Amino acid sequence: MTEVMTEQWRLDDNGYIIWQKVADCPGVGKTELYQRSLDYFISNYSDVNSVIQERDIPNGTIIGKGVFKKVQVHNSVLKNCVVDTWYLLRTEVKDNRVKITLSLTQYDESVRGSEPPDVHYLYPVSKQYPFNLTGYQKDLYEMAFKNSQSKAVETIANVEKALRAGSKQDKRDNW
Secondary structure, X not given: OOOOOOOOOEEOOOOOEEEEEEEEOOOOOHHHHHHHHHHHHHXXXXXXXXXXXXXXXXXXXXXXXXXXXXXXXXXXXXXXXXXXXXXXXXXXXXXXXXXXXXXXXXXXXXXXXXXXXXXXXXXXXXXXXXXXXXXOOHHHHHHHHHHHHHHHHHHHHXXXXXXXXXXXXXXXXXX
């Protein structure tokens, strides 16, 4: 497997925080990798919060939208806050190779005071702390980002494991 990914992120043109990994899957053709990718999405994106948004068979691309639930919870006497993180997961396959990209898009903060209902606020991830040093609720969003980062790295590893099942390692990198 080519180790291209670290736990480093970057900001894309849409303002999304992305992690990307390219992995070798020697001896596995594009059709088989696409089917493995589709199988992963079907088994993991089948509830109201996660959906397959795009399937492009000729180009070998699948995009799914999901949510990391309760990445940070803050309970106090006056109010309770729960932060979820919305993300996009994209796989691009070709013969013997797969590129996995996970993009954190928005935080969904659910605030409950002394009376229901909850109030929901959507914030772009890149507009909160640590990207915006003057962002709203520094401690809450700093931990939300750290926990989202951990879940993003784990998700990419799970996708890679599902796609590489039964393939041999190769160290070439010519994506």
